[in-house]
Amino acid sequence: MGIQVISRDGQPEYAVVPWEQYQALLRAAGQAPAEAVSSEAQGVAASAPLPAFSEVAQIRQAKGIAPEQLARNVGVSPAYLAMIESGERQPDAAIRRALAWHLGVAGWSEPS
Incomplete structure (x- = not known):
């Protein structure tokens, strides 16, 4: 796979870029190679409760x-x-994605 x-x-x-090329770029820049995030660590982050849409305000x-x-x-x-x-209203998928983007709540942009 190329760039x-x-x-x-x-x-x-x-x-x-492929992971190995990314690691080589980090070494060339004098930075420590990045650690891959394990799927277990991702699961811990994903299991954190998402705020309710009533918490948008x-x-x-x-x-x-x-x-x-x-x-x-958001376009509303x-x-x-x-x-x-x-x-009073639950936003549809497009509005959830826009709210997620503008408020920085990543889990709202994923399908429920």
Whole structure:
């Protein structure tokens, strides 16, 4: 497997390299080689409870994001965001992904 370049809007944004090449790059840069994360360690992180969607307001406030700004970024109306925050509505998969992205809650973007 060679290097894979991922572009956005015609410009290179990411490069995906095989693990051994990544380790060689780290050594060449004078950094310690990275440790592979075991599936057991990933399972521990994955088993941490996810916040409920009714906690969106608390997470949003902790990040200093205005409700209107989050609603605009997620692509919903401020009224619909208020319904999600109050627990009155459950967001669909696309809105969950957008909320996960903007609030930094990775587990919300995965299928339930």
